[in-house]
Amino acid sequence: MSSVAREWREIPGRYNLQGTKCGNCGKIYFPKRDFCPKCRRQSMGKMVPYEVCRRGKVFSFSIIHDAPDCNNGIKPYAVALVQTDDGAMISAQLVDVDLESIEIGMPVRAVLRKLDADGASGVIHYGFKFVPQ
Numbered sequence: 811m812s813s814v815a816r817e818w819r820e821i822p823g824r825y826n827l828q829g830t831k832c833g834n835c836g837k838i839y840f841p842k843r844d845f846c847p848k849c850r851r852q853s854m855g856k857m858v859p860y861e862v863c864r865r866g867k868v869f870s871f872s873i874i875h876d877a878p879d880c881n882n883g884i885k886p887y888a889v890a891l892v893q894t895d896d897g898a899m900i901s902a903q904l905v906d907v908d909l910e911s912i913e914i915g916m917p918v919r920a921v922l923r924k925l926d927a928d929g930a931s932g933v934i935h936y937g938f939k940f941v942p943q
């Protein structure tokens with residue numbers, strides 16, 4: 811399982827929520843952006859790397875039910891728009907939570923989770939999801 815080991819070794823570099831901060835207005839973006847949609851030209855060359863806070867709260871959410879043609883047997887799941895403590899907006903799946911208990915303003919934190927595994931190559935992909943704090 812050398813590919814799995816290699817994948818794990820890559821994690822520390824990706825583990826931070828690496829976003830971008832606009833040097834003009836101070837707004838934080840995740841994922842990274844090359845320019846600030848608000849400042850546009852004024853933000854060019856002023857976007858700086860920024861490690862986004864992993865804690866935040868649920869800004870809005872929706873419960874996704876099974877698609878008709880796929881995901882058979884997969885339970886409904888929640889996708890939330892999370893506002894981090896430093897003001898970035900991140901859209902991600904909400905896990906390890908009772909769907910009925912999710913509410914606007916619920917404190918959550920980002921965790922790194924397995925997203926899926928490519929059966930052919932055995933490569934496992936990781937990404938951020940949110941869990942209750």
Ligand SMILES: [Zn+2]
Binds near residue numbers: 832835837849
């Ligand atoms: Zn800006």
